[in-house]
Amino acid sequence: MxxxxxxxxxxxxxxxxVEMEKxxxxxxxxxxxxxxxxxxxxxxxxxxxxxxxxxxLLGFAxxxxxxxxxxxxxxxxxxxxxxxxxxxxVGDEVFGFRGFGTGCYAEYKCMNENGxxxxxxxxxxxxxxxxxxxxxxxxxxxxxxKVNIQKGQxxxxxxxxxxxxTFAVQLAKYFGAEVTGVCSTKNVALALSLGAENVIDYTKxxxxxxxxxxxxxFDTVGKSSFTICRNxxxxxxxxxxxxxxFKHVLQSILTKFRNKQKVIFAMSVNKTEALNFIRILIEDGxxxxxxxxxxxxxxxxxxxTYVESGHKKGNVVITLSH
Ligand SMILES: NC(=O)c1ccc[n+]([C@@H]2O[C@H](COP(=O)([O-])OP(=O)(O)OC[C@H]3O[C@@H](n4cnc5c(N)ncnc54)[C@H](OP(=O)(O)O)[C@@H]3O)[C@@H](O)[C@H]2O)c1
Numbered sequence: 001m002x003x004x005x006x007x008x009x010x011x012x013x014x015x016x017x018v019e020m021e022k023x024x025x026x027x028x029x030x031x032x033x034x035x036x037x038x039x040x041x042x043x044x045x046x047x048x049x050x051x052x053x054x055x056x057l058l059g060f061a062x063x064x065x066x067x068x069x070x071x072x073x074x075x076x077x078x079x080x081x082x083x084x085x086x087x088x089x090v091g092d093e094v095f096g097f098r099g100f101g102t103g104c105y106a107e108y109k110c111m112n113e114n115g116x117x118x119x120x121x122x123x124x125x126x127x128x129x130x131x132x133x134x135x136x137x138x139x140x141x142x143x144x145x146k147v148n149i150q151k152g153q154x155x156x157x158x159x160x161x162x163x164x165x166t167f168a169v170q171l172a173k174y175f176g177a178e179v180t181g182v183c184s185t186k187n188v189a190l191a192l193s194l195g196a197e198n199v200i201d202y203t204k205x206x207x208x209x210x211x212x213x214x215x216x217x218f219d220t221v222g223k224s225s226f227t228i229c230r231n232x233x234x235x236x237x238x239x240x241x242x243x244x245x246f247k248h249v250l251q252s253i254l255t256k257f258r259n260k261q262k263v264i265f266a267m268s269v270n271k272t273e274a275l276n277f278i279r280i281l282i283e284d285g286x287x288x289x290x291x292x293x294x295x296x297x298x299x300x301x302x303x304x305t306y307v308e309s310g311h312k313k314g315n316v317v318i319t320l321s322h
Contacts, residue, residue, distance in 0.1 A: 003106035004300045005068040009049030012304035015070075015105075023110045030088050030113055031080040032096070035126035037071045037104040039295075039303040039316045040134055040163060041221075046070060046102070047304060053244050057100050071104025071318075073097050073133035075126040079108070087113045095120040095129040095279075097137065097271045105300060107320055118275035121282040124289075131289045131315035133271070135163035136278045138242065139171050139220070141268035147216055147238045151176030156207060156214045156232070159221030160196060161187035164242060166290045166314045168218055169194040174286055180214070182207055187313060190290065208232045216240065226251055226263045233261050240264045290314025296321065 001022045006014040025031045047070060049055055049062070058067045075095040078088050088094065097116035103109050111117055116137075120129040143149045155172045159165040160181030172179045173195035180198040181191035191199045200207045208224065213234045217224070222243030229239050236259065241248050248265035255262040268274070281287040292313040295303040297320050307316050 001107040002297065003069050004297060005105075006047055006063060006070065007068060008062045009047065012047070012301035012308075014047065015301045015304065017298065020106075022108050025080055025082045025085075025110045027082040027084045028112055028114070029082045029110045030078050030085055030094075030117070032074070032076040032094065032109050032111060033079045033322065034074045034076040034104060034107060034109055034320050035322075036076075036130035036320065037074045037318045038131055038134070039300070039307045039318060040072060041307060041310075042134070043070050043072060044304055044308040046100075051244060053246070054100075067100075067102055069103045069106050071102055071106070072099055073130055074104040074109065075120050075129035075133075076109075081113075085113045088117070093120045093126075094118065095133055095275065097133050097275070099267075099269065105297065105318070107322060114272070116269075116271035116275065118272055118279060121279045123283055127291065127294060127317045127319060128289050131163075131291055131317050132167075132278060132282065132287075133275065135315065136167040136171070136287065136289075137271040137274040138268055139164050139168035139218075140274050140278065141266070141271075142218060142240045142242070142264065143168065143171055143175065143216075145268075146264050146266055147240060149175045149177055149216065153177045153215040154180070154213070154234075155216040155218065156180045156182065157196070158182045158202075158207070158217065158219040158224055160191040160194070160199070161313050162221050163312075163315050164220040166190070166194055167287070168220055169196050170287050172216075172218075174281065177216075180207070180212070184311075190313065194288075194290075213237070219243075226261075230261060236260050236262075238262050238264055291317055293317075294319060 181196035251263035
């Protein structure tokens with residue numbers, strides 16, 4: 001099978017095409033013929049070897065062999081099943097998440113049937129379905145599981161035009177919150193179309209120095225800090241950050257047991273339940289995806305270059321032609 005691998009941390013040029021053995025599923029695994037995957041900001045960070053925490057997982061000097069194929073989310077078709085598999089059958093169209101397990105920049109991937117895998121939304125193409133996985137489930141994880149968002153709460157989404165941000169705006173709205181999105185001028189119309197009541201253009205105004213207070217500030221792109229946002233939070237408001245760093249881990253531990261403003265940082269791991277919830281919302285027409293650009297698998301270095309410009313709109317998808 002064809003795959004794109006990287007053997008050292010660095011620029012998008014470290015990504016190289018290779019031919020390798022097609023994997024064979026173990027008894028409890030399914031073999032997925034991958035139809036689409038994506039390039040996320042997290043993929044670019046892993047490729048660069050950014051953050052000490054990510055090197056602990058992927059390898060210090062370079063990615064260990066197990067992690068040399070990047071790609072964290074995918075959609076595809078089940079091509080074979082192991083002898084004990086009961087949840088899926090050959091021909092099922094699925095979407096799923098690998099996270100730090102990666103491995104989606106390849107034509108085939110084996111996965112445990114109990115991994116983050118679910119039947120794909122029937123009203124979405126493979127490209128659309130692949131683009132939903134990480135952004136939507138991460139937004140859901142933080143808003144529902146970590147801060148239990150409530151109807152009527154005032155929620156600010158910083159980075160409302162990014163992958164997590166575009167889903168966070170829609171989900172916060174779905175849960176009945178009053179949503180304010182923060183993005184640049186060119187994305188104001190997008191944030192409004194996704195359901196934000198108010199939009200703050202960060203190139204013109206700074207939400208941290210405005211009058212309004214929020215119950216939840218969700219910084220999906222790591223462009224603010226708890227210290228700077230404190231004045232914009234209510235007395236017991238919650239500051240959510242997606243950015244993995246020692247500072248955020250420490251702040252979330254230190255603020256956990258107090259009865260006022262808290263910092264929330266965590267990683268969502270098993271996403272099966274979230275994928276099934278998201279699928280229902282999509283099939284009911286309550287959640288949509290924004291695809292900025294599509295690239296072919298051979299164009300992955302170009303896709304990485306584009307994503308690390310930091311200004312993609314929603315998602316960047318990779319199609320596999322087989
Ligand atoms: N903790 C977890 O479980 C978890 C899971 C997944 C991802 N993550 C992390 O989440 C982060 C974000 O991922 P993502 O894929 O959603 O981001 P993304 O799509 O790459 O974000 C791009 C968006 O950021 C906006 N942006 C850039 N500068 C901004 C600023 N100063 N203020 C507001 N918006 C700005 C851009 O809009 P403009 O073009 O308008 O500037 C663009 O639309 C990554 O660091 C990733 O590692 C964490």
